[in-house]
Amino acid sequence: MIRIAVHPDHHTVMGNLHQSFSDHWMEVGNRMGIRVEPVNAYEHDFFKTIKQYDAFLWRYAGRDEKEWASRLLPSVSQGLGIPVFPSTETIWHSGDKISGQMLLKTAGVPTPIDWWFFQYSDARKFCEEAEFPVVFKLRSGAGKSENVTLIRDKATCKKFVDIMFTCGMESIWEVSGSKIKTKTRSLVNSFKETMGRSRSRQIQKGYAYFQEFLPGNSGDVRLQIIGSKVFAFRRQNRTNDFRASGSGNIDYEPEEIGADLATFGWRASRAIGMPFCSLDVIFDGGEPKVIEINYSYVAEAVRRCPGYWDFSCDGEWVAENIGPEAYTLEEFIRLNFPRVWDQLVTAHNHCNGS
Incomplete structure (x- = not known):
């Protein structure tokens, strides 16, 4: 039987909600008869230790962890040939909205029109020629659409x-009409403050990123793809706002989503080579378009879904949910160790209704 190493992850999300994928993975692994054991990714002898395992999983969060994970995980998968979660295909663009949209577009996944500029003159020219309104985004940073x-x-x-081509900003925190309040400062003060603050905070500058605004959307749809499974829920916009993330107004009825949209999400995840991802979808004249792709998500929101569409069974609806953490481990095993998975599921097959 395989041995899987996991880096312990314990994070606080949505203000005060505790989240740990590693705790669930070790619990689920024990029930499945698989050895899932904690291994510290920051230990000096990590690479010596990891050679004893068949796979390595790390549900990292935040900029500081990502900086190390983005180096460590590809080293394990490419250098040692050991399957990892998340994969290198996920790591390279994780937390970067521009890179994520580039991937979606090149893979042929429908998205709104995007404009990204790395030259000041080009960005200023866009301001002269653009048809407003347009959406402005920072490429990384705070969740709940704060950027x-x-x-x-x-x-x-x-x-x-x-601002973006001078002192930059670390977040967008208030916009009211043409009056902009941002945490801006001189380049000298910016440098001094950056040296003294946590590495998790970052001044962003030297680019401008815009996205087409698609009117008529009262919210968006979050499609959470976990291997062959697609979970989905609708998020209503905040009051007097065009943004849905962070509103807390969520509809979990599968009839409001439909199998066609679930199929769209599953096919998109395959097109970009990410069997584990979140897709935020809005509509343009009835056509779904992905406005953002994410690696990270709040597990509790997915746990509340009444079921999922299973594309290992031709997209049939399965009215059960044991939690995204357990499904992530199961789907990782199914994709990377199919023979082991076949042994584990011989007595349980959703496709034949048992």
């Missing part, structure tokens, strides 16, 4: 561009 805002006029667009 996303709607720009309604040329003057505001120019102010954002000027």
Whole structure:
């Protein structure tokens, strides 16, 4: 039987909610008869230790952990040939909205029109020619859409561009009409404060990223793909806002999603080579378009789904949910160790209704 190493992860999400994938993985692994054991990814002799295992899983979170994980995980998978979660295909663009959209577009997944600029003159020209409103995004940072805002006029667009190509900003925290309040500062003060603050906070500058605004959407749909399984729920927009993330107003009825949209999400995940991902979807004249792709998500939101569409069984609806952490481990084994998986599921097959 295989041995799986996991780096212990314990995080607080949504204010005060505790989340740990590793705790669930060790519990589920024991029930399945698989040895799932904690291994510290920061230990000096990590690579010597990891050679004793068949796989390594680390549900990292935050910029500081990602910086190390983005180096460690590819070293394990490419250097040692050991399957890892998340995969290298996920690591390279994780936490970077521009890279994620580039991947979606090149893979042929429908998205809104995007404009990204790395030259000041190009960004200022866009402000002159754009049809407003447009969505402005920072490429990384805070969740709950805090780094996303709607720009309604040329003057505001120019102010954002000027900020991004001078002192930059670490977050967008208030926009009201053409009056912009941002945590801006001189380049000297920015440097001094950056040296003294936690590495998890980052001044972003030297680029501008815009996305087409698609009107008529009262919310979005979060498609959570976990291997062959697609979970989904609708998120209503915040009050007097175009953003849905963080609203807390969620509809879990599968009839409001439908199998066609679940199929869209499953096919998109295969097109980009990410069997584990979140897709945020809105509609353009009835056509689904992915506005953002994510690696991380709040497990509790997915746990509340009444079931999922199972594409190992032609997309049939399965009215059960034992939790995203357990499904992640199971699907990782199914994808990377199919013979082991066949042994584990011989007595349990959703496709034949047992």
